Amino acid sequence: MNDQLRQDALAYHAALPRGKFQISVTKPMTTQRDLALAYSPGVAIPCEEIAADPGQAHAYTMRGNLVAVITNGTAVLGLGNIGPLASKPVMEGKAALFKRFAGIDVFDIEVSPTEIDAFCNVVEALEPTFGGINLEDIKAPECFEIEQRLRRRMAIPVFHDDQHGTAIVCMAAVLNALEVVGKAIGEVRIVVNGAGAAALACLDLLVGFGADKRNIVACDRKGVIYKGRDANPDRYKQAHACNTGARTLADALKGADIFIGLSSAGAVTPEMIATMAPRPLIMAMANPEPEIRPEAVHAVRGDAIVATGRSDYPNQVNNVLCFPFIFRGALDVGATEINEPMKRACAEAIAALAKAQPLDCVLAAYGASGMSFGPDYILPKPFDPRLIVDVSSAVAQAAMDTGVATRPIADMAAYRASLASYGASLTGAGG
Numbered sequence: 001m002n003d004q005l006r007q008d009a010l011a012y013h014a015a016l017p018r019g020k021f022q023i024s025v026t027k028p029m030t031t032q033r034d035l036a037l038a039y040s041p042g043v044a045i046p047c048e049e050i051a052a053d054p055g056q057a058h059a060y061t062m063r064g065n066l067v068a069v070i071t072n073g074t075a076v077l078g079l080g081n082i083g084p085l086a087s088k089p090v091m092e093g094k095a096a097l098f099k100r101f102a103g104i105d106v107f108d109i110e111v112s113p114t115e116i117d118a119f120c121n122v123v124e125a126l127e128p129t130f131g132g133i134n135l136e137d138i139k140a141p142e143c144f145e146i147e148q149r150l151r152r153r154m155a156i157p158v159f160h161d162d163q164h165g166t167a168i169v170c171m172a173a174v175l176n177a178l179e180v181v182g183k184a185i186g187e188v189r190i191v192v193n194g195a196g197a198a199a200l201a202c203l204d205l206l207v208g209f210g211a212d213k214r215n216i217v218a219c220d221r222k223g224v225i226y227k228g229r230d231a232n233p234d235r236y237k238q239a240h241a242c243n244t245g246a247r248t249l250a251d252a253l254k255g256a257d258i259f260i261g262l263s264s265a266g267a268v269t270p271e272m273i274a275t276m277a278p279r280p281l282i283m284a285m286a287n288p289e290p291e292i293r294p295e296a297v298h299a300v301r302g303d304a305i306v307a308t309g310r311s312d313y314p315n316q317v318n319n320v321l322c323f324p325f326i327f328r329g330a331l332d333v334g335a336t337e338i339n340e341p342m343k344r345a346c347a348e349a350i351a352a353l354a355k356a357q358p359l360d361c362v363l364a365a366y367g368a369s370g371m372s373f374g375p376d377y378i379l380p381k382p383f384d385p386r387l388i389v390d391v392s393s394a395v396a397q398a399a400m401d402t403g404v405a406t407r408p409i410a411d412m413a414a415y416r417a418s419l420a421s422y423g424a425s426l427t428g429a430g431g
């Protein structure tokens with residue numbers, strides 16, 4: 001990372017008040033009467049209401065709009081197992097993005113247990129506090145068991161962002177990029193580098209959207225994951241093992257249409273990219289440094305569509321396009337979970353928005369004079385205030401359609417209008 005970015009990033013985070021968000025009071029608290037309502041004796045009354053009917057917690061507390069971003073720091077971005085304390089800037093960042101883009105309050109919670117039972121016990125014990133749980137930067141394979149177990153045991157949405165947020169945005173990008181190059185999802189050859197939380201979830205969603213398993217090769221640090229490779233295979237990786245003679249990433253990429261990188265910096269070379277099929281899609285999504293930089297791809301492939309996880313290049317494929325908005329929709333209907341149809345609706349709504357005319361506020365945020373659907377614009381920008389309207393309402397609708405909404409929305413048009421004015425106020429945009 002260059003020195004200027006390093007200095008700027010440290011100054012940004014150290015500016016007072018330190019970190020990236022703070023907690024504020026939402027009710028009047030200036031008079032004796034205010035104190036009597038907010039605290040003793042008045043506070044006892046909503047307590048009694050909630051004790052009599054737990055569903056009232058939503059009406060009298062911040063719980064229904066409060067998400068926990070929880071990590072144990074075992075797979076922080078592409079920095080690896082740097083521990084919970086060092087992960088805090090990332091978790092504060094996620095909290096800030098939840099608030100900035102969807103008005104959702106977050107407590108970031110960094111905890112030390114890495115063992116599955118101990119970590120799950122901590123998270124489960126937090127259910128009374130939160131309306132939703134966003135698991136973050138927990139390494140594979142533990143993250144799979146952790147999420148499955150918590151989903152079974154908790155009656156609020158539990159969502160591992162690195163798995164599903166990433167997969168949803170990746171899917172939206174793939175759908176649009178294939179439309180740009182005129183290829184069909186069922187026919188493209190896909191190579192995924194990385195076989196962790198993000199990569200395996202992307203594979204599952206790609207198959208759910210019609211990708212042919214026979215056309216997919218996954219690689220980890222040892223190379224291609226082929227059937228029979230490991231004497232004691234990891235069962236999550238094994239589910240994606242393929243029948244192929246390819247043994248290395250370089251072998252696998254020959255003639256491939258799509259490269260999905262969810263591994264680590266510099267894992268793919270220009271020479272490998274040069275061997276891919278015409279009009280390839282390169283999604284180098286490792287953070288903060290991608291598997292390959294866009295300029296290195298363009299030097300060898302003028303016909304490639306290139307995306308990264310970063311904010312400073314075109315085509316940012318990053319879960320920030322998903323997690324604020326999927327939780328907004330889920331919280332607003334009191335969803336008990338985030339299920340497959342909700343994820344699908346989310347991916348489709350994100351993809352569709354890339355085809356709408358860009359708004360001036362978005363162009364201004366990027367210092368751009370224009371953006372139009374095509375090789376350098378396959379996804380909407382996170383600052384697009386229409387994301388909260390289209391994505392969150394689609395997710396809410398899918399939750400209602402699948403019977404997981406405990407507070408269904410009666411008037412969807414009014415809900416969309418409220419999201420629109422909320423989005424406009426949060427982004428300072430006119431709409």
Ligand SMILES: NC(=O)C1=CN([C@@H]2O[C@H](COP(=O)(O)OP(=O)(O)OC[C@H]3O[C@@H](n4cnc5c(N)ncnc54)[C@H](OP(=O)(O)O)[C@@H]3O)[C@@H](O)[C@H]2O)C=CC1
Binds near residue numbers: 197288310
């Ligand atoms: N753009 C986005 O929105 C997102 C990007 N990411 C990025 O994806 C990466 C992985 O994150 P996550 O899945 O959470 O982490 P995990 O720790 O769960 O998985 C990492 C995987 O990457 C593999 N890997 C690492 N280096 C290489 C390499 N040089 N060649 C092949 N495979 C490699 C590991 O292989 P092995 O199993 O052999 O150890 C492992 O399978 C990170 O860089 C992260 O920043 C993650 C989420 C969202």
Ligand SMILES: CC(=O)C(=O)O
Binds near residue numbers: 077309318
């Ligand atoms: C973006 C993100 O969640 C990650 O890189 O881990």
Ligand SMILES: [Mg+2]
Binds near residue numbers: 077136137161162
């Ligand atoms: Mg992450």
